[in-house]
Amino acid sequence: MSDQKNGTPSRGEVLKRLREAHGTTVERSQAMMKEQKQMQNAICQFIRETPKTVPEIAAEIGRPTHEVLWFVAALRKYGIVVEAGMCGDYPLYQRAKEVQV
Amino acid sequence: MSLDNLHVDALVVGGGIAGMQSALDLGDQGFQVALVECEPSIGGKMITLSKVFPTLDCCSCITTPKMSAVAHHPNIKLFTYCDVQSVQEADGGYRVNLVQKPRYVDASKCTGCRECEYACPITVPSPFDRGLGAYRTIRVPFSTAVPQVAVLDMDYCILCGKCEKVCAAKAVDFNQQPEPFEIQASTLVVASGFELTPLGAKKEYGGGKLRNVIDPLMMERFLAPTGPYGRVLRPGDGKEPTSIAYVQCAGSRDTTLGIEYCSRVCCMYAIKQAMLISGALPLAEITIYYMDIRTFGKGYEQFYQNAQAMGVEFIRGKVASIREDDDQNPVVKVELTEEGRTIERTHDLVVLSLGMVPVPGSNTALNLPLGSDKFIAIPAPNASPCATAHPGIFVTGAAMGPMDIVDSIVTASSAAAAASAYIREHKKEAVYA
Ligand SMILES: Cc1cc2nc3c(=O)[nH]c(=O)nc-3n(C[C@H](O)[C@H](O)[C@H](O)COP(=O)(O)OP(=O)(O)OC[C@H]3O[C@@H](n4cnc5c(N)ncnc54)[C@H](O)[C@@H]3O)c2cc1C
Ligand code: SF4
Ligand code: SF4
Numbered sequence: 001m002s003d004q005k006n007g008t009p010s011r012g013e014v015l016k017r018l019r020e021a022h023g024t025t026v027e028r029s030q031a032m033m034k035e036q037k038q039m040q041n042a043i044c045q046f047i048r049e050t051p052k053t054v055p056e057i058a059a060e061i062g063r064p065t066h067e068v069l070w071f072v073a074a075l076r077k078y079g080i081v082v083e084a085g086m087c088g089d090y091p092l093y094q095r096a097k098e099v100q101v
Numbered sequence: 102m103s104l105d106n107l108h109v110d111a112l113v114v115g116g117g118i119a120g121m122q123s124a125l126d127l128g129d130q131g132f133q134v135a136l137v138e139c140e141p142s143i144g145g146k147m148i149t150l151s152k153v154f155p156t157l158d159c160c161s162c163i164t165t166p167k168m169s170a171v172a173h174h175p176n177i178k179l180f181t182y183c184d185v186q187s188v189q190e191a192d193g194g195y196r197v198n199l200v201q202k203p204r205y206v207d208a209s210k211c212t213g214c215r216e217c218e219y220a221c222p223i224t225v226p227s228p229f230d231r232g233l234g235a236y237r238t239i240r241v242p243f244s245t246a247v248p249q250v251a252v253l254d255m256d257y258c259i260l261c262g263k264c265e266k267v268c269a270a271k272a273v274d275f276n277q278q279p280e281p282f283e284i285q286a287s288t289l290v291v292a293s294g295f296e297l298t299p300l301g302a303k304k305e306y307g308g309g310k311l312r313n314v315i316d317p318l319m320m321e322r323f324l325a326p327t328g329p330y331g332r333v334l335r336p337g338d339g340k341e342p343t344s345i346a347y348v349q350c351a352g353s354r355d356t357t358l359g360i361e362y363c364s365r366v367c368c369m370y371a372i373k374q375a376m377l378i379s380g381a382l383p384l385a386e387i388t389i390y391y392m393d394i395r396t397f398g399k400g401y402e403q404f405y406q407n408a409q410a411m412g413v414e415f416i417r418g419k420v421a422s423i424r425e426d427d428d429q430n431p432v433v434k435v436e437l438t439e440e441g442r443t444i445e446r447t448h449d450l451v452v453l454s455l456g457m458v459p460v461p462g463s464n465t466a467l468n469l470p471l472g473s474d475k476f477i478a479i480p481a482p483n484a485s486p487c488a489t490a491h492p493g494i495f496v497t498g499a500a501m502g503p504m505d506i507v508d509s510i511v512t513a514s515s516a517a518a519a520a521s522a523y524i525r526e527h528k529k530e531a532v533y534a
Contacts, residue, residue, distance in 0.1 A: 011275070014275045014276045015262075015275060018255070018260055022256075022260075025255070025256050026258070029223055029238075029257050030259050032223065033259060036222075036223070037222075054338055054339030055338055058338075065338035066336055068339075069330075069338065069339040070233070070235065071224075072339070073235060073330055074234070074235035077236075078219065086341070089342075090338075090340055091334070091341065
């Protein structure tokens with residue numbers, strides 16, 4: 001419902017207008033979110049107990065190493081994954097204990 | 102939000118180090134200044150750098166106080182996330198039409214708490230980290246951004262409303278629209294800066310497709326404490342590199358790219374990064390392939406000698422090509438110009454010392470005459486080094502051509518002095534007319 005007095009559209013109207021205007025990007029971003037969730041869950045699952053390197057994670061979940069590194073960097077930034085030492089030239093990453101994905 | 106149409110003495114276009122310095126100089130003299138930045142934060146390239154040559158001071162420690170001084174200056178009005186649409190001569194000055202792009206966040210309410218960012222379910226590449234790091238669809242652009250106000254990227258939003266729900270300040274505002282406004286200014290200072298030559302410009306160097314061949318701003322982010330990995334790793338697979346090479350003049354002095362000039366800063370930033378890597382990875386071997394090293398500034402030659410003394414290897418030669426082996430290692434083919442033979446060497450990571458080019462589209466609204474290098478033309482560089490072909494429009498920093506921070510600050514103060522003289526002259530004319 002519009003706020004008739006000052007002409008400001010209601011929240012529902014605003015979101016409806018945005019959904020109409022950005023339908024394609026909303027759909028694309030929803031698909032992207034689904035893929036990101038799968039990827040994040042797969043990574044976090046694999047490094048829940050034992051820290052692993054990026055190539056080890058990539059081999060386990062069947063994704064390219066550069067892509068895995070990007071996700072690991074993002075998860076690290078938001079405190080979901082932490083660094084846990086080195087294995088040769090590669091840092092090891094582990095799921096932070098207390099944080100939910 | 103409603104933007105008033107403003108009258109100011111000077112409008113500065115671009116909030117990098119050059120634009121900030123010009124705005125501060127003019128503001129300190131009592132002039133009313135508007136500073137317009139197209140990105141959501143001021144700071145330009147300098148705020149993304151790790152440390153600066155030749156002093157190796159922390160870049161953020163120098164830039165952040167300047168950003169804050171601009172934001173809090175009583176004579177400077179800051180407009181971030183705004184595009185300049187057109188510039189017309191009017192009433193003895195300039196009428197500038199601008200658009201405030203929607204942040205979908207009310208800047209007057211947002212506290213920069215980042216709760217929206219933590220709640221948002223979509224992760225996107227962060228340009229601040231050259232795409233190698235990530236942030237969320239709604240985010241404060243980086244930790245020291247000025248203003249500390251979130252911005253929502255509608256191109257990646259699913260309109261789930263999670264950000265709105267967690268925002269205690271009720272700042273998320275899906276109703277924002279692009280908002281046109283106008284500024285009348287007696288004079289303009291253009292400080293729109295530079296971009297790097299595209300990483301993919303040279304097919305011989307992998308055309309941007311080799312993951313472990315990177316641009317120098319990526320290396321700046323790896324060396325910064327707030328970088329995407331928190332350490333130096335190669336982006337292809339997260340390996341800590343033990344052999345790193347720099348390819349000089351990778352986008353300058355190259356007629357095949359149409360970039361015939363020397364970009365002036367590449368030798369110095371490569372030497373700086375080599376020294377910083379030596380500190381971060383003491384066991385790493387660092388090689389710089391160069392045609393000639395140009396250390397033009399005060400203290401710069403000493404800086405080069407220090408790098409040699411630290412064990413950085415300088416090899417004179419022309420890098421003919423770079424390919425990748427089966428382990429993602431870049432293999433560099435070098436013509437040793439002095440010895441007349443060609444060698445191949447394998448490294449973990451290669452940094453292309455890319456050149457500086459004008460920001461694409463940054464002159465569209467201004468329509469200033471350009472020089473043969475495509476930077477803004479300076480008709481009388483010896484007499485008026487910051488004056489453009491239009492009376493009352495001055496230029497500073499890397500918008501004039503490749504230059505380092507010291508020269509950007511010098512030209513910024515010079516442009517401010519020229520703008521100040523111009524404003525005073527015009528005010529006098531107005532009084533006696
Ligand atoms: C890898 C690398 C390392 C470097 N290291 C050093 C160093 O250690 N020491 C040193 O002295 N120099 C260094 N430099 C050089 C330094 O980055 C530049 O001298 C400096 O950033 C130039 O500042 P500027 O303000 O002119 O341009 P920029 O930093 O490019 O800022 C321009 C600003 O204008 C904005 N803008 C552009 N177009 C518009 C528009 N149309 N409307 C509104 N806003 C606009 C941009 O968004 C940006 O914020 C380095 C450069 C590189 C590439
Ligand atoms: S929009 Fe709200 S939640 Fe996001 S940073 Fe601003 S005040 Fe915090
Ligand atoms: S509405 Fe958009 S910006 Fe806000 S949380 Fe959802 S996806 Fe993120």
